[in-house]
Amino acid sequence: MRARTLANTLLTTLALIAAGVWFFPIYWAFVTAFRSEDRVVSAESGIIPDELNLSGFANAIFNTRLLTWYVNSIGTAVIITLVVLATGAMCAYALSQMRFPGRRLVYGIVLASFMVPAQALVVSQFILMDRLGFINTWAGIILPQLIVPIVIIVYKQFFDAVPKEMREAVVLDGGGDATLLFRVYLPLNWGITTALAIITFITAWNAFLWPFLVTTTEDVMTIPVGITQVNDAFGVAYARLMAVALLAAAPVAVAYLVFQRRVTEAVMISAGVKG
Amino acid sequence: MAIIQNRRRHVLTAYALLLPFLLIFSLVFLYPALRIAQLSVTDASLIGEGNFVGLENYRRLLADRLFWTSLKNNGYFLVLTVVPTTAIALAIALMVNRLKGRLQALVLMMFFLPYVLPVSVVTEIWAWMLDFQFGVLQPLISLVNGRPVPVFRNPNWVMPGIAVVTIWWTNGFNVLLFLAGLRNIPRELYEASALDGATRAQQFRRVTWPLLWPVTALVLTLQLILQLKLFDQVYLLSEGGPFNSSYVLLMMVYRTAFQLNQGGYASAVALVLFAVIVVLSVLQYQLLRIRGRS
Numbered sequence: 001m002r003a004r005t006l007a008n009t010l011l012t013t014l015a016l017i018a019a020g021v022w023f024f025p026i027y028w029a030f031v032t033a034f035r036s037e038d039r040v041v042s043a044e045s046g047i048i049p050d051e052l053n054l055s056g057f058a059n060a061i062f063n064t065r066l067l068t069w070y071v072n073s074i075g076t077a078v079i080i081t082l083v084v085l086a087t088g089a090m091c092a093y094a095l096s097q098m099r100f101p102g103r104r105l106v107y108g109i110v111l112a113s114f115m116v117p118a119q120a121l122v123v124s125q126f127i128l129m130d131r132l133g134f135i136n137t138w139a140g141i142i143l144p145q146l147i148v149p150i151v152i153i154v155y156k157q158f159f160d161a162v163p164k165e166m167r168e169a170v171v172l173d174g175g176g177d178a179t180l181l182f183r184v185y186l187p188l189n190w191g192i193t194t195a196l197a198i199i200t201f202i203t204a205w206n207a208f209l210w211p212f213l214v215t216t217t218e219d220v221m222t223i224p225v226g227i228t229q230v231n232d233a234f235g236v237a238y239a240r241l242m243a244v245a246l247l248a249a250a251p252v253a254v255a256y257l258v259f260q261r262r263v264t265e266a267v268m269i270s271a272g273v274k275g
Numbered sequence: 276m277a278i279i280q281n282r283r284r285h286v287l288t289a290y291a292l293l294l295p296f297l298l299i300f301s302l303v304f305l306y307p308a309l310r311i312a313q314l315s316v317t318d319a320s321l322i323g324e325g326n327f328v329g330l331e332n333y334r335r336l337l338a339d340r341l342f343w344t345s346l347k348n349n350g351y352f353l354v355l356t357v358v359p360t361t362a363i364a365l366a367i368a369l370m371v372n373r374l375k376g377r378l379q380a381l382v383l384m385m386f387f388l389p390y391v392l393p394v395s396v397v398t399e400i401w402a403w404m405l406d407f408q409f410g411v412l413q414p415l416i417s418l419v420n421g422r423p424v425p426v427f428r429n430p431n432w433v434m435p436g437i438a439v440v441t442i443w444w445t446n447g448f449n450v451l452l453f454l455a456g457l458r459n460i461p462r463e464l465y466e467a468s469a470l471d472g473a474t475r476a477q478q479f480r481r482v483t484w485p486l487l488w489p490v491t492a493l494v495l496t497l498q499l500i501l502q503l504k505l506f507d508q509v510y511l512l513s514e515g516g517p518f519n520s521s522y523v524l525l526m527m528v529y530r531t532a533f534q535l536n537q538g539g540y541a542s543a544v545a546l547v548l549f550a551v552i553v554v555l556s557v558l559q560y561q562l563l564r565i566r567g568r569s
Contacts (some may be wrong), residue, residue: 007475008373013369019385025443026388028411029400033279041409077394087296094292098285111306115556119504119525123321123541124307124314130322144303152296172411177288208391208424208507209525213533224393226513239402256391257414263391267448268455271493 033057033242040239056243060230065218065245069226073178074251075221076141076211077204083199084148085193092155093181097167107156114149119209140214141222145204150270151196158189195266198259205252223248314542321538332543333538335478342544345524348434349551352523355438357498361491368453383454387447394444398511401440402427403434427513437508438523444508447503449494456490457483469483492563499559503552524548 032040035051060066090135091155094100097105112188116194126135162185186193204269216228227248230241254261315332319325353396371383389397404412407425414426426436427461464482496552506525509515515530524544532541 002484011370012378014375015382018367018370019277019382022443023385023388025400027406027459032403043462046412060344083299087299090292091296094289098284098289098292100496103289106297109300115306116308116551117500117504118304120528120545120552121304121307121311121505123528124310125303126532127314127322128303129540143299144307146299146303155311177285177292180384181292188444202391208393208394213529224395227399228392228395229447238406238409241399241405243291246487249396250391252391252393253388256388257384260380264383264451264454267451271448271452271455271497 001077029242032148032238033246035239037237037239041236052252053239054179056239057247059240060244060247061095064244065221065226065228066223066244068219068233069221069248070219071137071224072141072226073205076145078206080142080204081197082148082248083142084151085197088148088151088196089099089155089181089186092152093177093185094151094161096156097180097185098114098177110149110152110199111134111268112269113147114153116206118147122210123215127209129214135213136215136217136220138220141211141220144210145207148200148203154196154272155189158192159185160190184197191265192269198263198266199270202252202263228241306337311542311545312445314539315546317539318537319539320536321532323498325539332346332540333505333547335540336543336547341519341522341527342524342547344519345522345527346551348521349438349503349505349523350520351434352438353499353502355435356441356502357495359438360442360449360498361494363442364449365487365491365542367446367450368457369479370399371450372454372457383450385540386450390447391445392444394507397440397444401436401443402512405436428517430517433513433517435519437505440512441502441505441508449498452490452494456487460486492560495563496556496560500552500556503548503555524551 031047031049033056034049035045038052038056039045039051039053078267091106091110095103097109121144129135129140129143132139134143135226166184166188167180170184175183205222206224210226212225212228215221215225218226221229227244230244283408314325315492316327316329317325318328318331322550361547367386371386374382404410405416405426407413407428410423413423416426424432426432460483464486465478468478468482505523506529509521509523509526513521515526525548528541528545528548531544532539
């Protein structure tokens with residue numbers, strides 16, 4: 001028994017050390033961002049935080065378009081999340097609860113599109129957005145990101161599991177499909193909606209390849225694309241770069257820290273390992 | 276009569292509910308998918324129509340050294356990431372699963388936080404840590420290598436470097452999947468086997484590993500697909516260099532279409548990438564299922 005306690009302590013220590021190593025890059029970004037540029041590259045500065053220099057952050061806010069990029073990122077990600085959830089819930093409800101010709105075909109399309117890597121379509125999507133005049137617009141950033149088949153698949157699974165008796169009770173009271181969807185199926189699955197919203201938002205917020213292709217001017221760029229411009233402009237100025245990087249990551253990172261359990265559950269649900 | 280009318284209304288309502296999704300789907304997914312197939316048999320530039328050239332683009336692809344280099348680098352990257360990240364995630368999940376309460380939440384947070392960072396934030400942090408002159412990790416590299424290495428500008432170091440960055444960034448997701456899997460294993464199985472005198476190692480081999488296999492198969496498949504779509508990290512860290520040593524298929528699609536202005540040829544590359552992803556993931560999934568059953 002003593003051996004087992006010793007082993008437990010050892011394993012816990014090991015876990016803490018591993019977590020510390022894993023966290024080090026983020027820690028180091030913080031330490032760097034709060035130093036002066038001279039201190040960052042001086043040989044005497046160690047890995048312990050020793051300065052509270054805010055000039056990197058001031059520079060990030062006043063000398064870059066960071067605030068514009070925030071607006072673009074939040075705006076596009078919110079619209080994407082709302083549209084994806086609304087269209088997804090409606091589609092899933094029809095597939096799960098209604099009988100009509102072509103039902104299997106539509107579900108087949110949803111499952112097939114789940115297999116298609118969107119990255120393989122960027123060339124023709126770009127040509128299409130160009131034709132529509134959507135290059136360098138929010139519409140151009142948003143449109144190709146509106147297809148998230150996993151949302152329909154997950155919603156359908158949970159709608160399928162709602163007991164039939166609830167449906168019958170509402171129908172007897174004269175409720176139609178709108179009542180059923182908005183008063184019964186969605187409220188019953190509120191946790192799923194939150195989970196899917198979290199996942200869709202994080203994915204849209206962090207999307208790189210598509211927003212990078214469809215935006216060429218700084219005033220429409222999203223955060224992940226915009227901050228690469230700062231890199232080119234600053235050259236070797238790591239305190240400023242790390243300040244920009246931390247501010248860019250802050251909104252979603254802070255949201256994650258606040259809603260930790262919800263986010264981890266959302267990831268598990270969207271991967272189908274929990275529900 | 277009323278029933279027929281009701282039935283018709285029911286069907287119409289169903290179509291109305293599907294309509295928004297199907298419209299968007301046709302516009303930004305179905306049409307581009309058909310269009311890319313059509314473009315791949317033309318000599319079109321990025322913007323504008325081209326002439327039908329049959330399978331010329333595919334013939335050219337087979338003779339293109341850069342295509343084979345990209346394919347090889349994609350394969351090398353899979354070797355560097357898929358199994359390692361799965362093994363690391365499993366190890367971390369086992370460690371985290373033992374902890375309780377606040378301590379568990381804290382440790383899990385430290386492993387998961389990188390996953391919510393935008394890719395360009397991740398690459399900037401690592402580019403700084405591995406900076407040739409001032410990088411905080413260069414002393415460690417010197418310890419192993421004898422002298423500092425410009426990681427992302429060295430043909431031998433660049434792919435392993437990108438693999439480390441990628442694993443650090445995406446591993447939290449896999450940890451969560453394993454944690455969910457571990458929590459689904461009934462506690463009684465461990466209690467019963469402990470009463471029978473099973474050691475920790477035996478418990479892992481006889482209980483944890485077999486019951487966790489479906490999750491392991493899921494993680495391996497998801498990782499295979501994800502890592503085949505490698506682009507962001509390569510573009511941001513090395514731009515495919517040096518000497519094409521980190522050039523991958525999606526990089527080739529990007530450069531052919533958007534820098535060389537060859538929409539037709541780029542479409543052919545994209546279709547091949549698509550085919551590779553589908554074939555490999557179906558193949559792997561079947562293989563893993565068979566292993567799981569025996």
